[in-house]
Amino acid sequence: MTENKNFAARMGRWSAQHRKKAIFGWLAFVVLSLVVGGALGVKAPEDENTYVGDSGKAHALVDQHFPSENAESILVKGKDAKAVRAAVDDTVAAVSEQKAVYDVQSPYEKGNEGQLAKDGAALVTFKLRGDEAAAETSVEPVLAAVAGVQAAHRDVFVGEFGSASASKALSKAFEDDFKKAETLSLPITLLILVLAFGALVAAGVPLLLGLSAVMAALGLVALPSQLVPLGENTASIVLLVGLAVGVDYTLFYLRREREERARGASHRDAIHTAAATSGRAVLISGLTVIVAMAGMFLAGDQTFTALGVGAITVVLVAMIGSVTVVPAILSVLGDKVEKGRVPFLHRLRREGGESRVWGKILDVVLRRPAVSAVLATAVLLALAFPALGMRAVLSGTDDLPRDLPVMQVYDKMEASFPGGQIPAVVTIKGDDVTSPAVVASIKDLERRAVDSGRFNAPVDVTVSKDKHVAQIAIPIKGSGTDDLSNDGLADLRQSLVAQTVGGADGVSAAYVSGMTAETKDYVDFLKGRAPLVVGFVLVLAFLLLLVTFRSLIIPIKAIVLNLLSVGAAYGVLTWVFQDGHFEHALGFESNGGVTAWLPIFLFVILFGLSMDYHVFILSRVKEAVDRGMKTEDAVTHAIKATASTVTSAAIVMVAVFAIFATLSFIDFKQMGIGLSVAILIDATLVRAVLLPATMKLLGKWNWYLPKRLHWLPEFRHEAEPSPSQA
Structure with missing residues (x-):
């Protein structure tokens, strides 16, 4: 038997041979992480808002001159x-x-x-x-x-x-929403895994790794938070991503081990083969996910930084756990992993791991690859089309749940004092903002603003103790984020301020802040950072896949397919939430756009998670090609062998993400729909149709590598042959 030398194989072999050390070492690591995290505590930022543009300058002045x-x-x-x-x-x-x-x-x-x-x-x-x-x-x-x-x-x-x-x-409402998501996600995940494996013990292994990875990561994030304060949403992203990748990675491993056993391999050889193949795929996909998540650090926003830290931590922990403790657990359980069988479900599983349903679909796709590729691309482009008109907005007060007593009070206040709770605030700086010239300009601003029909009276003026800064709060009409409010902001910034306080003697600076201004400035800021984030993720993912598969075509195609998935998700989000479809069913009222932070967040998360499936499938294809199989036959074998695993993993992700669509806040609903739709599209239309169709059409060109790049290191993807293959 040829010994495989890759790192995952060595880790899996050591883990299976020293299973007590591996299992108790993992438990000690999880406990120690929780203890350290509890002792340090997660340091939260003093203010989780990111202020940019003129509104950011206004906040800086206020912080300096006002208590x-x-x-x-x-x-x-x-x-x-x-x-x-x-x-x-x-x-x-x-x-x-x-x-x-x-x-x-x-x-x-x-x-x-x-x-x-x-x-x-x-x-x-x-x-x-x-x-x-x-x-x-x-x-x-x-x-x-x-x-x-x-x-x-x-x-x-x-x-x-x-x-x-x-x-x-609102903090209490957020907390209640996330508790609901946490409570529902675990039993739903277990149910799906039972359906996937047909056995309770096998279903429990992925869930245990996912939960233990989440627990360890929740403790470990306290360490970086001492340098980079992390917001409350960090724990939520750790749970969301940790459960998804933890279950995915163990599924990849466990399914391959079960497949090898079904082929007649000994228990020890089956674990070694799973470690050398699926374990290695886990390491590659995990690194790709981490690279994608690192893109959030370039968004220039502390919320994205917190999400990036949380996601990278839990993916790293889950990746390490899958190649260390999972082989040990499988070594201890042996064939007892099939205990607790559900008879009917277990009989539905096909020996060898191939899926009957996906096998039939794949046969059709490979018989007509060109037609299949064109039709699948057309469907994805049609789904993505609405995204061309996507409008980025920040959720305002009108988007908050109306069953909250505090929002009912707000609505009554707004009815009696329109715009007073969300005013536009003009912040001016000068030598003496109480001088007659400045006071007269403030009164002129109030008169012009009210006469414009876009603002209400009265105007509230607050002066700092040193008389260098004044805040002029002008009640703005509209919801704060709608067209009426945005038109008022444009009028204020482009003409009213310049014609009044901005040009007054003694005034050196004048900035507009408030909900409307902060929303516009933040949206503009994210639009400016998006190309940097996207470029970073695409370039690093390309380089990682180029080195892994020694092919120029594979990484280009992976990027194109992932972009199609993301584009389709954007289109569905726009059609549902911006255009207002399914409002009653999903329990929301359209605010005319997609929440500003979501496109970047979805791109990073989806690009990382969808790469899981891509790397897993391609590793299986390359494994077969390295053994001498033709590309077409390798694609057929790999897709059929991995289809049920990818489907199971995708269903878990879709179900967990879809829970967020049932929560109260529209931002969570959008996140849940966006993630679940994209994963569903990616695991079906992209992986089962576009990927095999394009691979067959390209044939040997899939593995094209220019001579100038032949210096790249070569990684063999084949596993140790099992006794039945030797």
Whole structure:
């Protein structure tokens, strides 16, 4: 028996021979990771928002010249003016008693007439001490006090909305959503694996590796967070990606081991063959995924950086676990891995691992490769077509779940005080922003803005203690992210500011911020960074596949096929969420676009995950070619042998990702639909039709390598021959 020398083979052989060390070593690693992570804690950023453009400059000025403030408002609304007044007085008294509260403003005090609405509603405003994190904690007793006022005044509405109260409520809603996803993902994954293997023990092995990899990664991310603070969404991406790749990698390994056993190989030889082939494919695909995920570091956004750190950590852990502890577990279990058989399901499995359904489809594809390739490409291009009109937006207040009490308060406030909760904010800097010339220019700005029909009165002006900076909050019409608000922003930036405060004597700078401005600046920023991220991922993936398969055609074709998958996913996202299809079924209202961060995120994640299947299948093809099989026969053998594995892995991913489409927030719905649709397309139309059709059409050209590149190292893909093949 020829001994295979590749790294995965050596690791698998050592693991099978020293199974106790491998298994207990892995358990110790997971426990140690959790202990270290618990001791250090994951360091979170002080502010998870990324501010760029003019709005970023405005925030920098505010941070330098204003103390940290957390503004809150309490709406009191009713038909009886006396009842409203009584409730306002009780609200002011109740809120003023709270230690963290300061600068309480009653609407009935002189100069606060803007806090009284035409419909009789009144606003009590105040501020909370401390940073954002401290305010989220200190707002709890305030909310309790407000609830007490509401209980004492049943004839009026009393509700609070502000930066701290909204952040607290939304954080709780996010947490509940992710708990729902976590709770559903595990049983669904186990069910799919049982259907795939027809045996409970075999189904449990991939799930155990996926879960242990996630646990270890959740502990390990505490280490890089000490240098690069990570947001709360890091844990979610670790679970999402970790469960997907952990299950995938073990599936590849386990299915190959079972296939070799079915061919008559000894238990030991079957593990060695799986290690040398599927184990090696796992290492290559894992490195490709890591390369793709690294592209997120170039997005220039701390949220993407956090997602990149989490994804790379869990993929690395899952990759290491699959080539170390999985062979040990299979060595311990032996043929007991088939224990807990589900009779009917187990009988459906075909000896040798080939799929009957995919086998028939593949036979048709290989008989008519040109027609199959043209039709499949046409379908993908048709799916991608709507993406040509994709519009990037950031989710606004209108996109948040309306069943949240805090958003119900917001809607009532917005009805009485339009635009006041999401104003456009003009930040000016000068020698003295209280000088007569500057004050006159501010009044001129207010008059012109209201006369334009795109803004509401009153305008709120806040001046820093050193009188160098002033913030002018102008209530903007629209939702903050719709066309009406964007037209108002354009008018403000292009003409109104320049004609008023921007040209006032003593004013050295004037910037516009607020939700609308921040959204536009962030979208423009991501559009500028996208080519860098995409280029980085494509170039490194090309080089990695070029070296791995010693072919110029293979990496080019892999990139083109992956881009088709991603393009189709973009098209479906645009058609569903931007054009508003299936709104009722999915429980959302279209905001006229696709959330701005999602295209880059989807590209990186999908490019990495879809490469799993591509590398797995191509490794099997190259393995057969290295043994002397013709390319066409190798493709037929590889696709049929791997189809059920790829299908099972894809179904797990699709099911887990689809859970996110059932969550409350539209961003999660878009992410879930985008990921699940793309994986489904990639594992079926691309891998079962386009890949084999193009490989047959190209024939020997699949392995074309220019003479000038023959210096590249050659990696043999064939496995150790089993006894039945020797």
